[in-house]
Amino acid sequence: MATPHALRLTDFESYRPTILVIDDAQINLTLLAKGLESDYRVVTAESGLQGLELAESEHPEVILLDVMMPGMDGYAVAKQLSLTPELAQIPIFFLTALTDQESQLRGLELGAVDFLTKPFSLKILKKRIANVIERDQLRINAMQYQTVLNDLLLEQTGAKNILESVFNASSDALIVTDRAFQISRVNSNAEKLLQSTATELIDTPFLRFCFQHPDGSSLAVEAISANTSWIEGKLCTPDGQSLWVAILCRSFETAQEETGYLFSLQDISVRVALEEKRLQAELQRNDALLELGIQKAAMDEHALVSIADVQGNIIYVNDKFCATSGFRPDELLGHTHRMIKSDVHSPDFYHDLWTTVSAGKTWHGEITNRAKDGSLYTVASTIVPWLDEHGVPYQYVSIHTDITARKKAEEELALARQRELSVGSSIQQSLLFGKPPTDLEGVSVACFTEASSGVDGDFYTFTEINPLCFEVLTGDVMGKGVTAALIAAGIKNTYYKTVTTLMSQRQGKAVPTPAEIINAVHAIITPELIRVESFVTLSLVRVNRLEKTMTWVNAGHTPTLLVRNDGGEVLELLGDNLPVGVLKTEVFVEHVTPIEVGDALLLYSDGISEAMAPDQDEYGLNRIKTILRLGQATQTHPSVTLNSLRSDLSNHTRHLGPADDSTAIFIRINPLRNGARGTLLDRRAPEFLEIPRRLDKLGLIRQKIAQVALDQSETFVHMLQLAAFEAATNIIRHAPERLKNAPLTVSVARTPLAICVELIYEGEPFFPPSAPSPDFSGHSEGGFGLYIINSSVDQVDYCSPMPGMASIRLLKKLKQLPDR
Incomplete structure (x- = not known):
C-alpha cells in the first residue's frame, strides 16, 4: 500500500477496510457488494482501466479481480499493479470460472494471494479476506517496529578504536574471558558463530558452551586452555544446537596483571560435511554395485529391455521382451525393431522417434507393436541413446512397460463414461428442455443447447396458454454438472406446480401474469437456493398474438433480443431484477413490449455471449446482433439463423467446445393463415x-x-x-x-x-x-x-x-x- 499505517489489533472492531471489486459483469459486482458491505467499504469497477484508477485513488486493502474481461483482462491489471510501487503490495484475489492449473499458476505468479474458482462460498471468501487483511496489518506493524529498532541501534553505535577494529577484522571468531572463563569481549564473527549478540554473551560464563571430541566424549574448557595447538571438536550451544569447530586458546596478562584467555574458533562444518559426504558416497557406491544385480533381475521381471547399435540392429533382448513379442532371441538379434512394427502408427511417428534419439535426446512415448502371432500389444517406452566422448550416439537402450491391459481398461472406462454422459444428456433433454408446441398458429421456433460438461444447469420450457398465446421460461443455474441440472429440474417442476396452483385458485377464469408466476416461484425456491448457496437467472416471456404484445420478466438473465421486421433494429430487453435466490425481499416486475408480424425473438444463455476466443476476445452481443440482422433481412427459417449463429460462434472459439453451458431459442412471428383463401x-x-x-x-x-x-x-x-x-x-x-x-x-x-x-x-x-x-x-x-x-x-x-x-x-x- 502507498502509506502503511499501523493499527492496534483492537482497532479492527471500528475500522472498515476498503475492498475494490473489478468485474465486467454487473450482476457479479452487485452480488459481491451486497455480500461484503456489512463488514467492508466496497468500491466497484466495471473494467480493468477503471479498476486501476480506483486503486490509485482509494488505496484499498484488498482487490477482488475477475480474470476474463474484455479489453484489459485480470492478468494485465495484476501486472500493472505490480509495476506501481505504491500499489504493488495490495493483496489480490482472482475470481474466475477458469479451473485449469495453468491459469491458476499464472495468477499466483503475478502475486495473487488466492485464486478462487466460480462458484464459490461467500462465507469462505469473507473469511479469507479477513485473514489477509489481518496478516498484512501485522506485517506493516513489524516493518515499523524494525525501523525504530534500527534507528536505536544506529544511535548507540560510536566510534571504535584501532584495537577494536583489528579485533573485529579477524576472520576467526574471537572470545576474550577472564581467568574464571567469564566472557568479557567478542567480535562480530563470534556473534555469528554462536548466534548471539555481544550483549547476550558478555558477562556470561563460557563454560555454558559444551565441547565434545569427534568421538562424542566431553572436552573441558580447562583442557582447551591448557593446549597450545588447534583442537577439532563439536561445539554445543545451550539451546541444543551444535556445529563443528577448530578451537585454539592463548593466555595473556591484563594491565591489572590478571590472567585472561583469548579463544579463536573456526567453523569447519562445511569441511566435515564434505568429508562425511565422501565417506557416504563410498558406501553408496558399494551398495549400488550390490544392488545393480538385484535391479537387473527385477527389471527383467517387469520391463521389456532391448539394446540396438547405431544402425538400429538389435544386439540384446531380455527374457521379458521375448515372452511378450513371441520371438526367440536368435530371431531378433541382428535385426531391427521393424520385425515387431505394427500398422497403428504413421511413418511420421517413427521418423520423429528416430530423429529424436539420433540427436542424442531421450524419447518417451507409447508404441503399439505386433507380436509374432499377429496380436497387438502396447508399451510405454523410454529410449535412451548412449553417447561417446564426442556426444554422438553409438547404442540405444530401450526400456518398455507392457500397458496393454491398462490401455484396454482405459478404453472401456472411456466408453462407459461416454455412455454415462450420453444417458445423462438424454435424460436432461427430456427433463429440462421442453419441446416447442407444434400447433402454435403463425410461429416458427428453433432451439439448441450444448452443455460444457455433458449435463448442465440450463433449461427451458414452453407453455401453450391458447392457440394464439404461449410463454417460454428459460433459466441458467449457477455452476455446472449434475448438481446444477438437479436444481434446474426442481425449478422447472416448481414452475409447473405454481402455474397449476394459480390457475386452480382462479378457477380457470383468469391466467396469472408472468410477474405473478415468477414471484410465486421465487417465494418457494429462494429460501432453498440460499440454503445451498446457489442462485438461478430466469426469463419468462409471454407472446400474445391476439393483443400483439410480449410480456416479460427478467430475473438477472441475459437480455432477450427483439429483432424488428421494419429495418432490422435489435432491442435489448433486460430489466432491473436480481437473480432468483439472492434476496428474499426481491419483487419481480413485468414489462410489456408491442410485437408485429415478422418480428423475431432470441432468448439465450451467457455461455454464448461470453464465449472466449483463444486470445481472450469475447464473442459479445454485437456479433449476435449481426447474425440476427442477416437472418431478418433474408427471412430465413429460425433453425437456419440459429445454426448460422452456432457456426460463427464455433469459428470464433476455434472449435474448442463451450467453456460454459450454451442455450438459445429463436422465435419468429409469421402471418396467421387465412382459411378462406384456399x-x-x-x-x-x-x-x-x-x-x-x-x-x-x-x-x-x-x-x-x-x-x-x-x-x-x-x-x-x-x-x-x-x-x-x-x-x-x-x-x-x-x-x-x-x-x-x-x-x-x-x-x-x-x-x-x-x-x-x-x-x-x-x-x-x-x-x-x-x-x-x-x-x-x-x-x-x-x-x-x-x-x-x-x-x-x-x-x-x-x-x-x-x-x-x-x-x-x-x-x-x-x-x-x-x-x-
Whole structure:
C-alpha cells in the first residue's frame, strides 16, 4: 500500500477496510457488494482501466479481480499493479470460472494471494479476506517496529578504536574471558558463530558452551586452555544446537596483571560435511554395485529391455521382451525393431522417434507393436541413446512397460463414461428442455443447447396458454454438472406446480401474469437456493398474438433480443431484477413490449455471449446482433439463423467446445393463415422441416413434397422427390458435420409457376466444376448422383444463405396452373 499505517489489533472492531471489486459483469459486482458491505467499504469497477484508477485513488486493502474481461483482462491489471510501487503490495484475489492449473499458476505468479474458482462460498471468501487483511496489518506493524529498532541501534553505535577494529577484522571468531572463563569481549564473527549478540554473551560464563571430541566424549574448557595447538571438536550451544569447530586458546596478562584467555574458533562444518559426504558416497557406491544385480533381475521381471547399435540392429533382448513379442532371441538379434512394427502408427511417428534419439535426446512415448502371432500389444517406452566422448550416439537402450491391459481398461472406462454422459444428456433433454408446441398458429421456433460438461444447469420450457398465446421460461443455474441440472429440474417442476396452483385458485377464469408466476416461484425456491448457496437467472416471456404484445420478466438473465421486421433494429430487453435466490425481499416486475408480424425473438444463455476466443476476445452481443440482422433481412427459417449463429460462434472459439453451458431459442412471428383463401394459396408460404442428418429420416422430405404437389402428376412428384432425396443423401454422406446435432432444414415453397425445394445445412456451399456426365457406375461419387439431380428438375442452385450455412435449391416448373 502507498502509506502503511499501523493499527492496534483492537482497532479492527471500528475500522472498515476498503475492498475494490473489478468485474465486467454487473450482476457479479452487485452480488459481491451486497455480500461484503456489512463488514467492508466496497468500491466497484466495471473494467480493468477503471479498476486501476480506483486503486490509485482509494488505496484499498484488498482487490477482488475477475480474470476474463474484455479489453484489459485480470492478468494485465495484476501486472500493472505490480509495476506501481505504491500499489504493488495490495493483496489480490482472482475470481474466475477458469479451473485449469495453468491459469491458476499464472495468477499466483503475478502475486495473487488466492485464486478462487466460480462458484464459490461467500462465507469462505469473507473469511479469507479477513485473514489477509489481518496478516498484512501485522506485517506493516513489524516493518515499523524494525525501523525504530534500527534507528536505536544506529544511535548507540560510536566510534571504535584501532584495537577494536583489528579485533573485529579477524576472520576467526574471537572470545576474550577472564581467568574464571567469564566472557568479557567478542567480535562480530563470534556473534555469528554462536548466534548471539555481544550483549547476550558478555558477562556470561563460557563454560555454558559444551565441547565434545569427534568421538562424542566431553572436552573441558580447562583442557582447551591448557593446549597450545588447534583442537577439532563439536561445539554445543545451550539451546541444543551444535556445529563443528577448530578451537585454539592463548593466555595473556591484563594491565591489572590478571590472567585472561583469548579463544579463536573456526567453523569447519562445511569441511566435515564434505568429508562425511565422501565417506557416504563410498558406501553408496558399494551398495549400488550390490544392488545393480538385484535391479537387473527385477527389471527383467517387469520391463521389456532391448539394446540396438547405431544402425538400429538389435544386439540384446531380455527374457521379458521375448515372452511378450513371441520371438526367440536368435530371431531378433541382428535385426531391427521393424520385425515387431505394427500398422497403428504413421511413418511420421517413427521418423520423429528416430530423429529424436539420433540427436542424442531421450524419447518417451507409447508404441503399439505386433507380436509374432499377429496380436497387438502396447508399451510405454523410454529410449535412451548412449553417447561417446564426442556426444554422438553409438547404442540405444530401450526400456518398455507392457500397458496393454491398462490401455484396454482405459478404453472401456472411456466408453462407459461416454455412455454415462450420453444417458445423462438424454435424460436432461427430456427433463429440462421442453419441446416447442407444434400447433402454435403463425410461429416458427428453433432451439439448441450444448452443455460444457455433458449435463448442465440450463433449461427451458414452453407453455401453450391458447392457440394464439404461449410463454417460454428459460433459466441458467449457477455452476455446472449434475448438481446444477438437479436444481434446474426442481425449478422447472416448481414452475409447473405454481402455474397449476394459480390457475386452480382462479378457477380457470383468469391466467396469472408472468410477474405473478415468477414471484410465486421465487417465494418457494429462494429460501432453498440460499440454503445451498446457489442462485438461478430466469426469463419468462409471454407472446400474445391476439393483443400483439410480449410480456416479460427478467430475473438477472441475459437480455432477450427483439429483432424488428421494419429495418432490422435489435432491442435489448433486460430489466432491473436480481437473480432468483439472492434476496428474499426481491419483487419481480413485468414489462410489456408491442410485437408485429415478422418480428423475431432470441432468448439465450451467457455461455454464448461470453464465449472466449483463444486470445481472450469475447464473442459479445454485437456479433449476435449481426447474425440476427442477416437472418431478418433474408427471412430465413429460425433453425437456419440459429445454426448460422452456432457456426460463427464455433469459428470464433476455434472449435474448442463451450467453456460454459450454451442455450438459445429463436422465435419468429409469421402471418396467421387465412382459411378462406384456399389451400393452394396457403402453400405459397414456404413450409419447413427440421430433420436429423440421417438417411432413415429422408422419408419425411418425400411426404412433404407429396403434400405440396398433391395436384401434380405422379411423374412430376416422383422426379422432384428423387432429386431432393439424392441431394439430401449427398449432404449427409459428404458434407462435414462440425456442429453437434445440427439439423438439415428443408424448405418447400410453391408459387403459381413452380415448386422450390431448398435443403439448408451447416457447412460450406458445394459448387460442381461443370455439368456432370452420367457414369452409370452406381456411385454418386462418379457423377451419376449429380446427373440424376440435374435431370430431374429444371434448375439447381448452390447457395450460402447465411454465414456458415450452405444450401441446394431445386426448382421444378408446374405442368399446369393450380385451380383457383
